[in-house]
Amino acid sequence: MKKNLVSIVHYEKPYESVKKAVLNCGGLDHLPAKARVFIKPNIVFWTKVCAFPKWGVITTSRVIEDVVILLKEHGIEDITIGEGIVADPGDTETPAHAFQTLGYETLKKRYGVKYINVMERPFRKVELGDGINLKFNEDILESDFLVNLPVMKSHNQTVVSLGIKNLKGTIDFASRKKCHSADPQKDLHFHVARLADPMPPALTVIDGIYSLERGPGFDGRMRRTNLLVASADMLSADMVGSKILGHDPSVVGHLACAAKRAGRPLDLSDIGVIGLQIESVASYHEYDFEYSCSEKGEMPLALARQGLAGLYYRKFDDTMCTYCSGLNGLILTAIRQAWQGEPWDNIEVLTGKIMEPLPGMKATILIGQCMYRKNKDHPDIQKMFAAKGCPPDAQEIVEALNQAGIAADAALFDQIDNLPGFFMSRYEGKPEFDESFFRIT
Numbered sequence: 515m516k517k518n519l520v521s522i523v524h525y526e527k528p529y530e531s532v533k534k535a536v537l538n539c540g541g542l543d544h545l546p547a548k549a550r551v552f553i554k555p556n557i558v559f560w561t562k563v564c565a566f567p568k569w570g571v572i573t574t575s576r577v578i579e580d581v582v583i584l585l586k587e588h589g590i591e592d593i594t595i596g597e598g599i600v601a602d603p604g605d606t607e608t609p610a611h612a613f614q615t616l617g618y619e620t621l622k623k624r625y626g627v628k629y630i631n632v633m634e635r636p637f638r639k640v641e642l643g644d645g646i647n648l649k650f651n652e653d654i655l656e657s658d659f660l661v662n663l664p665v666m667k668s669h670n671q672t673v674v675s676l677g678i679k680n681l682k683g684t685i686d687f688a689s690r691k692k693c694h695s696a697d698p699q700k701d702l703h704f705h706v707a708r709l710a711d712p713m714p715p716a717l718t719v720i721d722g723i724y725s726l727e728r729g730p731g732f733d734g735r736m737r738r739t740n741l742l743v744a745s746a747d748m749l750s751a752d753m754v755g756s757k758i759l760g761h762d763p764s765v766v767g768h769l770a771c772a773a774k775r776a777g778r779p780l781d782l783s784d785i786g787v788i789g790l791q792i793e794s795v796a797s798y799h800e801y802d803f804e805y806s807c808s809e810k811g812e813m814p815l816a817l818a819r820q821g822l823a824g825l826y827y828r829k830f831d832d833t834m835c836t837y838c839s840g841l842n843g844l845i846l847t848a849i850r851q852a853w854q855g856e857p858w859d860n861i862e863v864l865t866g867k868i869m870e871p872l873p874g875m876k877a878t879i880l881i882g883q884c885m886y887r888k889n890k891d892h893p894d895i896q897k898m899f900a901a902k903g904c905p906p907d908a909q910e911i912v913e914a915l916n917q918a919g920i921a922a923d924a925a926l927f928d929q930i931d932n933l934p935g936f937f938m939s940r941y942e943g944k945p946e947f948d949e950s951f952f953r954i955t
Contacts, residue, residue: 517786518750522758522795525723525740532580532719535744538788541717542588544746549658550592551585552714553578553627556665556680556721557597558730559840559934560612565949566934567941569736570726573663574951575617577721577742581661582625591626596653598632598683600836606634617954624954637686642708646700648689650712657714662748666722666739667729668759668801671832671839672706673766675730676752677718681709687837691904694835696867696884702832703767707775710748718751719744723951725759727799732934733843738946741795749778750785757782760798805829810857817850824858825849826872833867837905838882844930845881845911848922852915861918864889871895877918882906 521538525531536542545551555573559566578595585593595618601608609631613619618629630653637649654660664680672679682690693705710716722741728734741758745751749772753763763769764780773780806818811825827849830842842865849863860876867884871894878895880886883904889895899917901910908927915922926933941947 515784517784518745518747519786519788520743520745520747520750520754521788522754522790522792523742523744524790525742528576529580529583531742532577533584535719535742535789536581536584536717539744539746541719541744541746542584544659544715545588545590545717546658546715547589548592549590550656551590551594551659551661552654552657553581553593553595553661553663554654554680554684555595555597555663556675556683557599557612557616558683559732560599560601560608561931561934562608562611563931564935565938566732567736567937567947568732568949568952569724569738569941569947570665570667570729570734571732571736572616572952573665573721574723575954576951577663577719577723579617579621579954581663581719582621582627585661586625593625593627594653594657595621595627595629596632596635596651596684598651598685600840601633603687606631609633616952620954632684633686640712642711644700644704646705646708648692648705648709649686650689651684654684654714655712660714660716662716662718664718664720665724665726666720666741666743666755666759667726667734668761668799669729670801670803671702671830671834672768673761673801674752674756674759674769676720676755677748678710678752678768678772679706681713682706685709691835691837694833694867696833701767703771706768707771710772713748715746716748717744717746718748720751720755722755722758724947725797725799728801728803731843732937735800736941736947737797737799739797741790749773749776753780753782754785754787754792757792758796760796761801803829814846817846820850820853821855822850822853822858824860826860826862826875828862828864828869831866831868833884834865838865841881841905841908841911844927844933845915847933848912848915848926849920851923851926852921854921858919861920879914879918881911881914
């Protein structure tokens, strides 16, 4: 049986390490001559206001430049770097700032590459089977070849976020929200498993120079891992990457679904690993956040240890979409800061699309349009306070918290773009966390 090749190498030298990883697995063997190549990095988040920890969150500019050089050496002239950064609809300044800061303009001048914000480009509706359709960026669909450059990270909703999950950044806002379906049969994992279906032939290089625990964002735990994983088969790259992160593909919903649809085994028996062996480099990366449930309430363990009581902030589920999840940590921070030592009077906070109120709660806060529509007339709600937007407005969230009895500080929400900078202190004085990997010099 012919095996799908996946190479694992240590990152040691600029360019040479990427070249070794790609050539070892035959990653460019199916690259057409004079191909139009689309490079898809992972820029899950950006802020113009402050520096923030990017290690394990964003694809390094180092790996992107190395891939561009390798493509140029193979005679490729038409190269486009494209990403759809999570930002407010209509915000074109934040993506532009990200591309400029990460050195993509320098790549354009040096190598003639193009770079695009996919949210400013046309989308095309693609039928993905089983009644599922999503709108994909046309530039990637019309390319001859894809170079997919995810980061090596675990993820609090999908267990891991690697090559297939990275393609979520190529669909439009409505499609991203649609992926977080309330349908238990056609859920997030069901949707994500299909993201690679309409793609052109691809090379996947998982950027593991830095890896991330409890991703996908800047509040996770970052590690210097010095690994690159490459394959011409995206699913194979992801299954190997998942094993390196300590998670069997069988427990990763979208990988299990994708393998089943492709008739592939989950035990990696049809994969040939070249270079380093998985067992020698695997390191368990936690993906989930711990929660506490007791007579004092339900909330993240960190809040419970602080002594908070009378709060029922249930764990987010897979139906909470990208845009509400971006506010979730900020809401929890606001609640934590508002705590004055006296128990609240049974206040619950509901998120996502499927949560329902608990009987006996004195106040119910509904976050987001989906929660409001589902529960606005629920008979178990005694007092309802809602932030109804999609995504909800920060001021609406503050008002809902305050009216329910949680004295949240509005100034915290006014400084939302500064919040990521506070996490930089975790990495100060640690030379292995090097900002230069995200610059083109």
